[in-house]
Amino acid sequence: MIAVDTNVLVRLLVGDDPKQSAAARSIFKTGPVWIAKTVLLETAWVLRSVYQLKEHAILDAFARVLGLRNVEVEDEAAVAAALQLANHGIDFADALHLSSRPPQSEFVSFDGAFVRRARAAGASKVAETRA
Numbered sequence: 001m002i003a004v005d006t007n008v009l010v011r012l013l014v015g016d017d018p019k020q021s022a023a024a025r026s027i028f029k030t031g032p033v034w035i036a037k038t039v040l041l042e043t044a045w046v047l048r049s050v051y052q053l054k055e056h057a058i059l060d061a062f063a064r065v066l067g068l069r070n071v072e073v074e075d076e077a078a079v080a081a082a083l084q085l086a087n088h089g090i091d092f093a094d095a096l097h098l099s100s101r102p103p104q105s106e107f108v109s110f111d112g113a114f115v116r117r118a119r120a121a122g123a124s125k126v127a128e129t130r131a
Helices: 006-014 018-030 037-049 055-066 076-086 092-099 112-120
Strands: 033-035 071-073 107-109 126-128
Touching (some): 006 055, 037 055, 055 071, 071 076, 076 092
16 A cells, blocks of 8 residues: 655646656556545645635545545545535535544534534534634
8 A cells, every 4th residue: 555645646636747647647546545634634725725726626636536446545434524514615624624523522613604614514513612
């Protein structure tokens, strides 16, 4: 199994460097690939901030990669839940933080808009906290 860094996943998704993109495609074709949640977070940030991709394009790209039979992702259930929440308009990073919490724990945030979106998307035990 090969665990990939953010730069490998970005090259696979954007294909902007011919040599590195070919190497990334080869890695993903060769055998089992493992992706950490932190790599997904960083990749989402890079795709949004550097490549100016919209959230829906990032989510579509993640769905394609994570749908490959040879790809495993850290904490698959939390990542799947995060993608579902993100498809309801929640920022992927916020969605991953929320879905990675321990079972039955309450999630608190100063971001009232996030809390409202999370509740509207069906998340429970999400509360706004005030300073």
